[in-house]
Amino acid sequence: MAAAFKDYYKTLEIPRDANAATIKKAFRKLARKHHPDVAKDKKAAEEKFKEINEANEVLSDPEKRKKFDQLGADWDNPNAGYGGRRGAPSQGGQEFNFGGTGFSDFFEQYFSGGSRQGFPAGGPTAPLERKGKDVEGDILVTLEEVMRGDVRPISLQSTNPRTGKTETHSFQVRIPAGVISGKRIRVAGQGSPGIGGAPAGDLYLRVRHASHPDFHTEDSDLYHELELAPWEAVLGAEISVPTLDGNIKLRIPAGTENGHQLRVRGRGLPKGKAGERGDFHAIVSIHLPSHPPADELELWQKLRSVSTFNPRTTAR
DSSP states (O other): OOOOOOOHHHHHTOOTTOOHHHHHHHHHHHHHHHOTTTOSSHHHHHHHHHHHHHHHHHHTSHHHHHHHHHHGGGTTOTTSOSSSOSSSOSTTOEEEEEESSSSOHHHHHHTOSSOOEEOOOOSTTSOSOBOOOOEEEEEEEOHHHHHHOEEEEEEEEEEOTTTOOEEEEEEEEEEOTTOOTTOEEEETTOSSOOBTTOOOOOEEEEEEEOOOSSOEEETTEEEEEEEEOHHHHHHOEEEEEOOTTSOEEEEEOTTOOTTOEEEETTOSOBOSSTTOBOOEEEEEEEOOOSSOOHHHHHHHHHHHHHOOOOTTTSOO
């Protein structure tokens, strides 16, 4: 089953030679615009948000981006050797296409680490009964879904190369609250069919946390880049900071340095035990005004003339 090509550069509205900073900025801009929580048309926004996430997943990863760039115009050549998953599978295997996982078939075929094919036994020496093979795929889960848990409708389309018959069946997948990125969700009996009345294999969906414009995760901890003006870092401040369950006030100590982390316990993602949560980390990023107006520039010049601070000689 052929998959439609996805031009991830067009999705993020960036040139093919964009650097990592440009990719990050483009993703944040589009993700904020199309995040389902703020968009008026939530259904359309959800689809667009998934497309943006998929493009960012590939282009922000150097290895995946290199593979995508190599794919280029040769992406639909079955002999090109990119992934080996296009068309009918070899060895009498059964190929699967997913629906509802948040990833396109194009991503699943070329950039997923799982196996979308099950290979039932065959031939005269095969046993009369044999359990079906397991099938693996990826599922994109938003941080909002991780916070509350969810039930996702999934469809699985398979074409049996022996009969040429295509079948689609749907089922529900429970996404546990607090599920960490990389964990596999097992769906019993939804893999490749068994032979001779033997049970089907299982489906394993590998969780990938959807990229968020304001946060990234490490296990159950939540991280936010806190942008500060130089005077806020030097003098201290009280800043309103977003979290997944509302804004909080953070006190910035005077003399806070770039890269410093401020931790708030229990404001991360849910953990295994009921009521327990990871931590929230605000990572300080000090930003300078790029084109200050004349009156501000005059104050910076005055500061330069009176300050004794020299970062090249001052002991840390």
